[in-house]
Amino acid sequence: DVKVTQSSRYLVKRTGEKVFLECVQDMDHENMFWYRQDPGLGLRLIYFSYDVKMKEKGDIPEGYSVSREKKERFSLILESASTNQTSMYLCASRKGGSYNEQFFGPGTRLTVL
């Protein structure tokens, strides 16, 4: 079974802190994605990566950056957390083209106070 794990299920941070959200997949997938999920807004793509050290902006990259130093790990970084970044963050991975299934992690619920 494909497994996508995220470092924390719940996280509480203060405004201005630097926040790291980690995602690891164990099936050698080339593609990895970060989404945020908000009620009534669905899933919105923040960043994605097709390969190690490669990254592409999604629909809402402002305030976020990413890092992919190893194929299995994709990190989302909030340089200076703000209250409007309180959300559920979902990581996903996928092998090959867009016809394949995206596998999702359980999510990290981040609260910024």
Next chain:
Amino acid sequence: AQSVTQLDSQVPVFEEAPVELRCNYSSSVSVYLFWYVQYPNQGLQLLLKYLSGSTLVESINGFEAEFNKSQTSFHLRKPSVHISDTAEYFCAVSASSGNTPLVFGKGTRLSVIA
């Protein structure tokens, strides 16, 4: 670019009644279409997908969806729902060429009432 519209944010339905969750998409190129489901306190998982061929696709738990190119729709249906179908359902689209991310709709919360 692709976009997805899910016309209903919430759908309440009685147990054993039929249900339809509506999804329309917009794209200037050929697409793949997906339905994902998120059960309470769980991650998203693939329910079914349309890639090509037969326009009617089915899932293992009794859902089906029909790709309608002329109406740019991919509605999800089930003839008789169960309490366990209570979940949020997301329609998603991607371009059929290249390696592109999925674009998701805003979701439809299905509540099955006993």
